[in-house]
Amino acid sequence: MNCLEILTEARFTVTEVALRLEAMEATFAAAATGAPTGGAALFALNRNRNRNRNRNRNRNRNRNRNRTDAAGPDLAILEPWKERAKLHELVADWIDLPLAPPPEPDQLRDEALELLEKQYRLRLPEEAPRREEILTEAELELSRYLRPLGVETSGGYEATSHLMLVVMALTDEIGLRYKARWNLPRPNQVEPRLRPFIAQPAHASYPSNHSFQSFALAFLFCRLLPEHPASSELFRSARRIAENREWAGVHYASDTQAGYELARMVTPVLEEVLEPLMLAAQEEWF
Amino acid sequence: MTAYGQNETRPTYPAHDALWHLVMMGVLKPDHRPNGWTLPAPARPTRVALIDTSVARGHPNLEPALNEALAFDLFSTRFGAFPWREPDVALGNLGLGDSGALVAELPHCTALLVELKKRLRPDRMPRIGTIRPAAGPTFSAHGTAAAGLIAARPAREDALDAHLPGATGGRITLPYMGVDPSAELVPISTNFDPDPEALILAFLYADLIGADVIVLPRILPDPLRTVPELPAHDIAGAAFADAVAPSPLGQAQWEMWDELAQLIVNVSQRRPVVCAAGNANEEFGIYPANLADDDNGVIAVGAVNARGWPCSYSPASGLTIWGPSSDGERFDRAEIRLDERRHDYDPTGVPSENANHRFSPFSLIATDVPGRGGYATTPFAGPESDDGLREYGSYFCRFGGTSGAAALIGGFLSLGLSLGQWDRAAGGIAARTWLLAQASPLDAGRGDARVPVLGGGDPVFPDDSTP
Numbered sequence: 001m002n003c004l005e006i007l008t009e010a011r012f013t014v015t016e017v018a019l020r021l022e023a024m025e026a027t028f029a030a031a032a033t034g035a036p037t038g039g040a041a042l043f044a045l046n047r048n049r050n051r052n053r054n055r056n057r058n059r060n061r062n063r064n065r066n067r068t069d070a071a072g073p074d075l076a077i078l079e080p081w082k083e084r085a086k087l088h089e090l091v092a093d094w095i096d097l098p099l100a101p102p103p104e105p106d107q108l109r110d111e112a113l114e115l116l117e118k119q120y121r122l123r124l125p126e127e128a129p130r131r132e133e134i135l136t137e138a139e140l141e142l143s144r145y146l147r148p149l150g151v152e153t154s155g156g157y158e159a160t161s162h163l164m165l166v167v168m169a170l171t172d173e174i175g176l177r178y179k180a181r182w183n184l185p186r187p188n189q190v191e192p193r194l195r196p197f198i199a200q201p202a203h204a205s206y207p208s209n210h211s212f213q214s215f216a217l218a219f220l221f222c223r224l225l226p227e228h229p230a231s232s233e234l235f236r237s238a239r240r241i242a243e244n245r246e247w248a249g250v251h252y253a254s255d256t257q258a259g260y261e262l263a264r265m266v267t268p269v270l271e272e273v274l275e276p277l278m279l280a281a282q283e284e285w286f
Numbered sequence: 287m288t289a290y291g292q293n294e295t296r297p298t299y300p301a302h303d304a305l306w307h308l309v310m311m312g313v314l315k316p317d318h319r320p321n322g323w324t325l326p327a328p329a330r331p332t333r334v335a336l337i338d339t340s341v342a343r344g345h346p347n348l349e350p351a352l353n354e355a356l357a358f359d360l361f362s363t364r365f366g367a368f369p370w371r372e373p374d375v376a377l378g379n380l381g382l383g384d385s386g387a388l389v390a391e392l393p394h395c396t397a398l399l400v401e402l403k404k405r406l407r408p409d410r411m412p413r414i415g416t417i418r419p420a421a422g423p424t425f426s427a428h429g430t431a432a433a434g435l436i437a438a439r440p441a442r443e444d445a446l447d448a449h450l451p452g453a454t455g456g457r458i459t460l461p462y463m464g465v466d467p468s469a470e471l472v473p474i475s476t477n478f479d480p481d482p483e484a485l486i487l488a489f490l491y492a493d494l495i496g497a498d499v500i501v502l503p504r505i506l507p508d509p510l511r512t513v514p515e516l517p518a519h520d521i522a523g524a525a526f527a528d529a530v531a532p533s534p535l536g537q538a539q540w541e542m543w544d545e546l547a548q549l550i551v552n553v554s555q556r557r558p559v560v561c562a563a564g565n566a567n568e569e570f571g572i573y574p575a576n577l578a579d580d581d582n583g584v585i586a587v588g589a590v591n592a593r594g595w596p597c598s599y600s601p602a603s604g605l606t607i608w609g610p611s612s613d614g615e616r617f618d619r620a621e622i623r624l625d626e627r628r629h630d631y632d633p634t635g636v637p638s639e640n641a642n643h644r645f646s647p648f649s650l651i652a653t654d655v656p657g658r659g660g661y662a663t664t665p666f667a668g669p670e671s672d673d674g675l676r677e678y679g680s681y682f683c684r685f686g687g688t689s690g691a692a693a694l695i696g697g698f699l700s701l702g703l704s705l706g707q708w709d710r711a712a713g714g715i716a717a718r719t720w721l722l723a724q725a726s727p728l729d730a731g732r733g734d735a736r737v738p739v740l741g742g743g744d745p746v747f748p749d750d751s752t753p
Binding site for chain 2: 002003004005006007008009010011012013014015016018019020021023092093094096097098218219222223224226227231232235236237239240243261264265267268269271272275278279282286
């Protein structure tokens with residue numbers, strides 16, 4: 001039978017609250033269903049969450065009008081034990097991703113020279129904003145991600161912020177495991193003239209966890225909200241954060257690139273682990 | 287008009303046919319019979335490559351349309367992975383064409399083509415190492431909607447009667463279809479990283495597999511071409527594009543963006559590249575829709591609502607073609623088009639001379655991710671049952687924007703080819719010429735907007751309701 005004949009047996013009608021499935025009169029009129037003239041009506045009453053016109057930006061629901069701009073979201077979360085357990089169930093899918101080992105010493109020495117140049121330029125007046133960024137980004141904070149999405153000071157996006165914090169927690173562990181594998185010294189241990197602008201973290205250099213975590217958020221959010229105008233901007237934001245760590249003298253450019261590559265490869269695993277949290281976050285946007 | 291009080295009932299929205307867009311485009315008659323055509327069964331199905339997010343498997347209307355062997359994911363794997371192939375079975379012969387001529391004088395594209403062809407050799411595996419493809423169904427809403435508008439087929443499916451009222455007899459009829467129910471759809475999924483490499487690879491792959499139509503219902507984040515005015519400006523002696531970038535692009539990146547633009551034009555000479563023109567009244571469309579020109583096969587698609595007006599978010603001129611889509615509200619100096627049926631509509635401050643009469647509440651209905659995920663959710667917790675549908679509401683969604691319109695135009699071109707109305711060997715410009723020959727300008731005052739109608743003639747706009 002030609003599948004197009006199905007179209008003459010029934011049709012979908014869009015009502016205000018439902019997509020109604022109606023049998024065509026010719027097929028089902030006076031059938032035993034006791035349906036009214038016009039055909040049997042099956043129903044669906046599922047909420048349509050989005051008309052998808054890229055208009056879901058910045059709805060600014062302002063549920064928490066009393067909160068000051070500076071406060072931002074609550075950054076304290078419970079240990080995400082459930083998600084961490086799931087992550088460990090899938091360990092085979094993320095523990096040995098094909099990330100290249102760190103570059104050889106010659107290349108690192110070349111990269112260190114670039115860092116020396118950045119170190120000099122960082123002290124110039126025009127780099128004052130970058131200095132401020134570096135200090136802010138040394139601590140856990142979400143403004144660089146929430147601001148492009150337009151919800152930095154808006155209420156109603158708690159699940160979105162929570163998702164970001166759990167991503168940070170899980171990727172922190174993944175990144176540390178890769179760092180431990182190669183145990184690459186920080187740039188100023190290769191080039192002592194480098195004087196890091198901030199305290200040097202007490203773990204290895206490759207890959208950069210700031211890069212990895214920021215890009216992981218960007219990759220995950222373009223699965224979650226590909227229609228959002230900021231879906232590409234989050235990547236630019238991530239790159240800025242990652243490169244700021246080079247300007248601060250605590251990472252090589254190759255650390256940044258490795259963080260990016262690891263984030264890209266690990267996203268499908270994070271998506272499976274975080275699906276419930278992603279769906280909860282999506283509810284805030286659709 | 288006054289605002290509705292707390293205890294007042296506002297008028298309801300008019301019920302409408304979920305396939306109104308196909309009737310408007312002359313594909314179906316109002317009784318949903320094909321309008322002068324029969325289901326094509328060409329020796330080689332028309333192959334539509336959809337460069338977008340991933341597409342959900344498991345939708346009964348969509349499943350027969352998907353080419354599961356060729357679906358390609360560039361989101362998580364640099365040179366791509368085949369998400370629906372058995373991971374431990376080598377690719378075999380993919381029947382690839384020759385894309386060498388496309389990349390002549392494009393050195394970065396040439397290098398990437400070499401790598402891509404190596405990756406697609408018959409002895410290579412579908413996945414690289416332990417990298418998973420990023421093509422899970424839950425977060426595949428946009429691609430699933432676009433795919434259904436292009437190529438969904440009417441279907442019957444097992445149903446779990448307990449949750450579906452009426453006598454279903456254990457089967458449910460899903461009378462939905464895309465524009466070309468004979469098309470073969472190849473999803474090519476990418477991420478939204480503003481790096482041209484994956485996009486170059488996506489277009490090269492679409493060409494290698496011999497796609498007949500390429501549909502691109504999204505913007506590409508080119509740093510210059512997204513805002514064509516940028517290159518003409520500088521600030522304090524620096525190029526404006528550099529000055530506003532959070533991180534400077536390297537020379538290679540600039541060159542690759544340039545090459546991608548040329549590659550898209552080159553690909554479009556071989557096959558039409560159908561692009562969404564944007565949802566913010568962008569003059570000449572977003573990138574790469576704004577590459578559309580008489581001497582290439584890039585097709586910039588705007589949107590027209592069910593009342594026959596360009597949608598509020600879509601330009602009325604400067605594009606190639608317009609497709610049906612859901613409308614949106616607008617309240618600015620250029621136009622006031624508001625939905626007076628909206629429950630919280632407030633006429634305060636709305637001038638009496640407005641364009642509210644142009645607003646149409648008709649929605650484009652598209653296929654959606656079944657169950658959880660997607661744009662329309664399900665009342666059932668947990669994954670979908672293998673035993674049949676418990677409901678069908680989560681299988682469809684309201685969709686819109688020029689993404690929806692572009693998918694419909696891509697499907698229309700596909701149907702035209704499946705019916706033998708244009709020749710695949712003639713290339714993208716010939717396809718566009720055929721498309722434009724099916725379309726007449728709308729009434730005066732509606733810009734250059736024109737909607738194609740299969741066999742020609744004027745479109746019939748179904749929304750004649752008054753609020």
